Amino acid sequence: MLTSGCDGAPEEPATCPLEAAPSAQPVGGDANGDGHVDVSDGAYLGRAAFAAGPAPACEAAVDLVPDASFNVGDIVALWYAVGAKTAPYLPDVSAEDCPQAERTASPPCGEGLALGIDTLAEVPLGSFPATVTVTSPSLPVEAWSFTLTASGCTLESGTTAGTLAADKADGTSGLRDSGVAWQSVTAAEAHVLTVLDWRTQATLPTGGARAVHTFTVTAASCGTCALTLTPGDPAVGVESVVSAQGWRYVPALGSARVEICAG
Numbered sequence: 001m002l003t004s005g006c007d008g009a010p011e012e013p014a015t016c017p018l019e020a021a022p023s024a025q026p027v028g029g030d031a032n033g034d035g036h037v038d039v040s041d042g043a044y045l046g047r048a049a050f051a052a053g054p055a056p057a058c059e060a061a062v063d064l065v066p067d068a069s070f071n072v073g074d075i076v077a078l079w080y081a082v083g084a085k086t087a088p089y090l091p092d093v094s095a096e097d098c099p100q101a102e103r104t105a106s107p108p109c110g111e112g113l114a115l116g117i118d119t120l121a122e123v124p125l126g127s128f129p130a131t132v133t134v135t136s137p138s139l140p141v142e143a144w145s146f147t148l149t150a151s152g153c154t155l156e157s158g159t160t161a162g163t164l165a166a167d168k169a170d171g172t173s174g175l176r177d178s179g180v181a182w183q184s185v186t187a188a189e190a191h192v193l194t195v196l197d198w199r200t201q202a203t204l205p206t207g208g209a210r211a212v213h214t215f216t217v218t219a220a221s222c223g224t225c226a227l228t229l230t231p232g233d234p235a236v237g238v239e240s241v242v243s244a245q246g247w248r249y250v251p252a253l254g255s256a257r258v259e260i261c262a263g
Contacts, residue, residue, distance in 0.1 A: 016109035017242075017249045026061055026098035028090035029081055032246055033057025037090065038082055038239055039145040039193055042180075044246030045075045046198030053246060058098030063091055075198060082145070083182040083193040083238060107247040112137040115146055115229050115240055116209055116254035119217075122262040127156065127218045130227055130256065131163070132192070133209035139244040140203035143180075143195040144212065146240040146253075147232035153225035153258070154187045156216040163211040164204055165194050175202045183213075184237070190215065191237035203244075222261035229253040 029037035031044040033056075045062060047053025049072060056062045059070045064077035080086045112135065119130035132148065134141055148155070160166045160181055166174025167181070179202075180195040192213055196202040204210050219225055230253065232239040242249045 016111065017113045017251055018107055018109050018247060026058055026093045026095060028061050028093050029064065029078060030058075031056045031062050031078070032248065034248055036239075036248055037078075038234065038241050038243075038248055039143045039195065040241065040243035040246055040248040042075055042078045042082065042195060042198060043143045043201075043243040045070075045078060046195075047201060047246050049075065050199045051201055058093065060097040061091055061093045064089070066091075079180050079182070079193070079195070082234075083180075083191075084184075107245065108139060110136070110139045110244060110249050113139065113141075113242055113249050113251035114209075114254065115144070115242070115251050117148075117227050117229065117256040118209065118211065119227065119256050119258055122259045123219065125219055125222070125261060127216050128258070130215045130217050130258075131211045132213040132215070132229070134204055134212050134242065134251075135209045136204060136206050136242070136244070138206055139249070140206065141242050141244050142197075142201050142203045143193075143243040144241065145191075145193040145232070145238040147230050147237050148190045148192070148215070149228045149230055150188055150217065151226040151228075152219070152223050153227075153260070154218045154220070155185055155190050156218050158183050158185050158190055158192065158213055158215045160194065160213055163214060165196065165212040175204065177202060185215075189237070191232070193238050217258075219258075219260040225258040225260055226255065227258070228255040
C-alpha cells in the first residue's frame with residue numbers, strides 16, 4: 001500500500017503519515033477505500049451517518065449487519081470487528097460490488113503525528129504508572145488504536161481515567177461521549193481502541209502530547225523494563241494508527257526504558 005501525499009502523489013511515510021491512497025482491491029469493512037480495516041473506518045462511517053461526511057467508498061463493503069443498507073448497526077459491528085474481533089463477519093466483496101470511488105478531497109499529510117510513552121526513568125521494585133500519549137501538531141484526532149508490549153516488567157491494568165479519553169459521564173474533564181473504549185491487557189501486551197465520539201466527532205486539542213491511556217506496570221525484580229509501542233497485527237489485535245476526519249494515519253511510535261532498582 002502506497003502512502004499518499006497531500007496532493008495525492010506518493011510520498012515517504014517519514015514525511016507524510018497519511019495512508020489514504022485508493023485501494024485497487026475492495027476489502028470488506030473498508031469504509032474509506034484505502035484497503036485497510038481499522039479504527040479510521042468506523043470514524044469515517046460515523047461522519048457519514050451523523051456529520052454529513054462523504055458516503056462509504058462502497059456500501060456493500062460496510063454492510064456488516066447484512067440487510068442491504070448502511071446504518072448505525074454497521075458502525076457498531078465494525079468497532080467489534082476491529083477491536084474485539086467478534087463481529088459476525090466482514091463482507092466478501094468484489095470489484096463488481098465496489099467500483100473504485102473517486103476521492104472528493106485530498107486529506108492533509110499530518111506531519112508530526114506520534115504515539116508516545118510518558119513514564120519514570122528510574123523506579124524501585126513495585127508498581128508505577130506509564131501513560132500513552134497522542135501528539136498531533138495540526139490534525140484534529142478523533143480516534144486511535146495501539147499495541148503496547150512490556151519486557152522485564154508486567155502490565156497489570158489500563159484505564160482512560162484521568163486522561164482526555166475519559167468518559168464525560170464519569171464527571172471528568174475527558175472528551176469521550178458515546179464513543180468507544182475497548183482494551184485487552186495481558187502481562188506482556190496490551191491492545192487498545194478508543195473513539196472519542198462517533199456521533200459529533202469530538203477531537204483532541206492539537207499541539208503537544210495529550211495523555212489518552214494510563215497503565216499500571218509492575219516490576220518484580222531489578223533490571224530494565226522496556227515498554228514499546230509496536231505497529232501491531234490486525235489478525236490478533238489492533239494496529240497502531242490514528243484517525244483524523246475518517247482518514248488513516250500511521251504515527252511515529254515511541255518507547256521507554258525504565259531502570260528498576262537503579263539507586
